[in-house]
Amino acid sequence: MRKENSDFKTSFLSEAGSFLQNKDYFAYTELDDVACWVAVKGLDSDQEISSAELAVKAILEKFMEKPSMSRRSIKKYLRNAQAILQAQSLRVRLKASIVMVVSDYSKMIVAVAGNSRLYHFRNGTLSYKTTDQSLAQEIVNSRNRSLDISQHEERSNLLNYLGKPEDFKPFVSKKMKLLDGDVLVLCTAGFWEDVNEIEMADALEDAKDPEQYTDLLEEVLLSRQRKVVNNYTIATIFANKVYQETNKKKMKYIKMIAAALIVALVVGGSTLFYQAKQAKKMAELTVEMKDHEKSGNLYFQDGNYEKALLEYSEGRNAAKKLKDPIHRNLLAKKLRITDLILNGDKSAEEGKFTDALEQYEKAKKEGKLIKNFGKEATEQRIANMDTIVQIAEAVKDGDFRFEAEDYNGALETYEKARKKALTISYTGEPQIKTKIEETEAKIAELKKAQKELKAEGLEKSGDQSYARQEYGKAIEYYTLAQEIYQETELLSKVLGLERKVMNANDKLNPPPQAPATDIDPSYEAAIPFEEGAAANESSDAEVMKEGK
Incomplete structure (x- = not known):
């Protein structure tokens, strides 16, 4: 009977954008005591099986079999969808990002796996927004909470999603109270990446019903005029009247009466307070x-x-x-x-x-x-628009020259564009500066390569002179090559040439040999036997003559 005593209105649209196939899917069911809304974005490339549709139907089927608003039951619905996606992953692994809301028309529980989102507006102001299970969200949480996730390069790098092979951990919130006039927006990344919560709140001021609000949100999205529009899903729920809980427990009545008596006793003071x-x-x-x-x-x-x-x-x-x-x-x-x-x-x-x-x-x-x-x-x-057009044309010309490897021409063109950008404080100036730095790096790289080529030529000429025994010329060539290698920081080449210079110096200026001084003690032993014998005989004869 809760549904009959509340007023929840739902409107949605799900479009393929610039693509032939819409990988998104949305569906909901409103039972007497509990309702369930599910928005899913398919993340795989399977052309025959829609992972989003498969997941939504799996969840709603289990939900209708056993409707419940307990967190435990909601986790079971999600695990059932997870198991079905894994079982159907025949050609490719089926993957999906999901956001679902379960409500008893008085409170709600939100579940998320991936980066599909829920926005909860109260009195025209954003009251609650789900947190993505992505690397971008982790970076924002740990480093800089002011970063805009909608443009972050890691926003699609999901840490959790339906179909994840292991360690599937969806987020399931606690019960959150709903009030009359609350508005819920369920959407996939194709929508929230281009429309922020400020624009959602602004559109809500002009909307009288969920149909009009959904149309306005789509207009904001399409007004971006992107060349490529991704699949997008927008579902809006207007809680015009929530179910009022009735309390039949006597203890609560007693507490209420006691509280009322206390209030009556201190009404004067409490009113002033x-x-x-x-x-x-x-x-x-x-x-x-x-x-x-x-x-x-x-x-x-x-x-x-x-x-x-x-x-x-x-x-x-x-x-x-x-x-x-x-x-x-x-x-x-x-x-x-x-x-x-x-x-x-x-x-x-x-x-x-x-x-x-x-x-x-x-x-x-x-x-x-x-x-x-x-x-x-x-x-x-x-x-400044005319100047901005000129800057854009100059940058385009510079890009063309860069691609053609005319780096000097590209540098000159970029520098002229940056000079104009600085005169009008153009917001795109940092990007032009980056292009200049990249071009300068390319020019420096080419100059270094040219120097290395010249050094190699000089080293080769030195080798040829060395082979012709022109050691002086070889040293000159090696020294010039060595200086260039030092400039280009090729230390191994510098050391190699140092050895070549030393070798050429040794050849050009050989070390002097030491002069002979004393007779080697082994000299006598080296005299042939006949000469030694003759000398002994002559010595003996002289001795005999002296004796005589």
Whole structure:
């Protein structure tokens, strides 16, 4: 009977985008006491089996067999879908990213495996958003929480998903209370990568029902005019009226009566305390709202539009809590103008100059309504558009020269483009600087190769001179080659030439031989026997003569 005493409206669309096949799938069922909504994005390349459809049907089939809102049951539904995908992985491994919501029309539980998402809006403000199970999310959590995951290169590097071979660990939330007027958005990556929560909240202000809201969200997505539009799924749920829980337990009634008696006894003091607490809260919100607006204005003046966007959003949320329509509308308009300038800059960087000019013109027009807010920034961009076109053409020409290996020509062209970019503070200047650095590295690499080639030639000439016994010339060639190798930091070559120079020096200037001094004691022993005998006879004769 819960369904009859609540009012939940659902609208959805799931499109293939620029592709022939839509790998996304969405379905839901609303039973008397519990409902289930499931959005899945297929991640595999199988053309015959839709992993997304297979997963959704597997979950809803088990859910309808045994409807439950317990976390344990929800994990069983997911594991059943996981088992079916693994069993059907015949040609390729079937993979899918899933987000599902189970509700008893009063509370809800959210389950995620991958990077399909749920956004929960309350009073027009984002109240809760699921966390992706991706490497990008891990990086954001551990290093920099201000990074934009929607553009992070690792956003599709999923750490968990349906069909994972092992260690499948989906996220299943605790029960979260729903209130009248809450809005839920289930979507796949093809949608949230191009539409942020600020734009979702803005679209919600103009939507009267889920059908209109879904259409508005699709318009925002398609207004990006991407060359390639991925599969996308958007499902919106309007909880116009949630089921009011009834309590039949006597103990709870007793506690309620006791609490009411206590309140009646201290009503005077508690009323004053409540009023003081509310006044303090309102004052804090007012300060918070003004601080966010002030910070946003400073960031805007400095040209840091992304941070300004965040500050204006926070300020607008505070204004909504204060129920201050004047500041809420003012901050919403500043938010809108800042977003238009950011989108214009992005279009200009992508070479979509007509789109960029259109965004700037819109920002200028809407800024007139709030004391020409952003007038200087938009007029400067409009005036600089011709220069931006010239810069883009120069960069394109530089890219062409770079691909043709005319690195000197490419460097000259990039440097001219960067000089123009610096004069107008063009946001694409860092990318041009990177191209210059890459080109300079290529030129340095070629120069080094030319030097090495010259050194090799000199070393070869030295070898030839050495072979002709022209040792002086060989040393000259080796020395010149050695100097070049030192410049190019080829130390092994330097050492090799050092040995060649030493060898040539030895040949050119051989070391002198030591002169003969004393007779070697072994000299006598080396005299032939006949000569020794004759000498002895002569000596004996002389002795006899002297004796005589």
